[in-house]
Amino acid sequence: MYWNIYRYWTKSLWMLHYWTFKTGQGITLGNALRRTLLSDLTGFAITGVRINNLKHEFAIVDGLREDILEILLNLKEITFRSSFSTQKKQNKLKGFLNVQGPIIVTAGMFQLPKTHLKIINPNQYICTITDKSELYLEIDIEKGKGYRLTEENRKRNVDEKLSPSRPSTLLIDSIFMPIKKVNYKIKLIHDTNGNIKESLNLEILTNGSITPKRSIQESLKILMSLFYPLFITPNFLAVSSTLAKKFYKEKN
Numbered sequence: 001m002y003w004n005i006y007r008y009w010t011k012s013l014w015m016l017h018y019w020t021f022k023t024g025q026g027i028t029l030g031n032a033l034r035r036t037l038l039s040d041l042t043g044f045a046i047t048g049v050r051i052n053n054l055k056h057e058f059a060i061v062d063g064l065r066e067d068i069l070e071i072l073l074n075l076k077e078i079t080f081r082s083s084f085s086t087q088k089k090q091n092k093l094k095g096f097l098n099v100q101g102p103i104i105v106t107a108g109m110f111q112l113p114k115t116h117l118k119i120i121n122p123n124q125y126i127c128t129i130t131d132k133s134e135l136y137l138e139i140d141i142e143k144g145k146g147y148r149l150t151e152e153n154r155k156r157n158v159d160e161k162l163s164p165s166r167p168s169t170l171l172i173d174s175i176f177m178p179i180k181k182v183n184y185k186i187k188l189i190h191d192t193n194g195n196i197k198e199s200l201n202l203e204i205l206t207n208g209s210i211t212p213k214r215s216i217q218e219s220l221k222i223l224m225s226l227f228y229p230l231f232i233t234p235n236f237l238a239v240s241s242t243l244a245k246k247f248y249k250e251k252n
Contacts, residue, residue, distance in 0.1 A: 013205050013212070020191055026198035030184035033202065036219040037179045039146055043209055044080040044093070044117060045174040047153045048140040055168045063101055063133030071127050072172045078107045079120040080141065081209045090116055096138040101129025110139065117141065120208040140169065144176040179215060181205040 021029070049072065052061060057068045064071075082090075095112040099105060108122025129135055153171040183203040191197050204212040 013203075020189065020197035020199060023188075023196060023198055026186040026200040030186065030200050030202065032223060033216070033219055034182045034184055036222050037182045037204065037215055038177060040222050041178055041210070041215060041218055042143055042145050043176040043178040043207075044082050044141050044143050045148075045176045046075050046078060046139050046172060047142045047148070047174045048169040048171045049075055050136075050138040050169055052134075052136055054170070057170050061133070061135070063129050063131040064135070065128040065130055068170070072170060074124065074126050075139065076172050076175065077121070078110075078124050079207050079209055081118045081120050082143075083116055091143045093117060093141040094138065095141060096136070098134070098136045099129070100134045101131055104128050105135065105137075110137075112141075142174070144174065146177050148174040148176065178207050178210045179204065180207055 051068065051071070054061070054068065057072065059068060061068070066074075093113055093116060095110045095117075097105070097109045097111060099109060105126040105128065106122060107119050107124035107126060109126075110119065112119070126137075127135070150171045150173055153174065181203070182205075185201045187199045187201065189197050189199050204215060206212055206215060210218075
């Protein structure tokens with residue numbers, strides 16, 4: 001098997017070309033990589049937000065052009081890139097902004113832990129304040145996989161039960177997965193000997209929080225961790241050691 005990156009479009013879109021496989025092996029690898037890329041990679045996303053002293057998402061804030069539900073949808077589109085240490089250690093973080101109008105509020109105005117998180121799309125629109133009103137937003141950022149509904153976030157959120165006097169946390173659906181789309185195609189080719197082989201074309205589109213190359217590496221690590229315990233056993237190691245010694249003696 002040989003693989004080559006034959007096209008590189010942007011930092012978030014890659015086209016990969018793998019060859020050559022025996023018949024049937026291309027779809028095995030392509031399907032395993034696609035499922036792992038879409039479901040098992042982790043990312044950071046907003047799970048809840050506190051706005052001024054609001055108690056529910058149907059309240060009205062003076063001076064805001066948008067309603068609260070529209071603001072929640074805009075917050076959902078913010079994408080975060082984390083540092084390596086954050087991926088390993090931090091699961092929950094917070095950010096906030098405090099502005100006074102009139103002003104257009106964007107994602108880049110949030111104050112975040114600089115050594116942990118960075119906003120990929122700082123121009124993401126949040127809302128517009130039309131008068132001199134003040135707006136305070138505090139967001140909860142968590143690490144997770146896939147897509148988490150509001151109901152699941154509500155089960156995890158216990159602050160409201162313990163501290164009913166605090167402003168209510170407005171929960172939102174969270175998109176943790178950094179991969180937007182994965183496509184693969186299998187083509188039949190002929191090698192130099194005329195045998196029929198398969199080639200695998202893999203297209204990966206990310207949200208910018210991770211490079212396609214890194215996403216491939218992470219998905220392969222996940223697949224290897226699944227298979228590793230199945231064959232790394234004392235018997236396997238003993239047989240491997242015996243074969244290695246025999247091979248070494250034959251070479252010398």
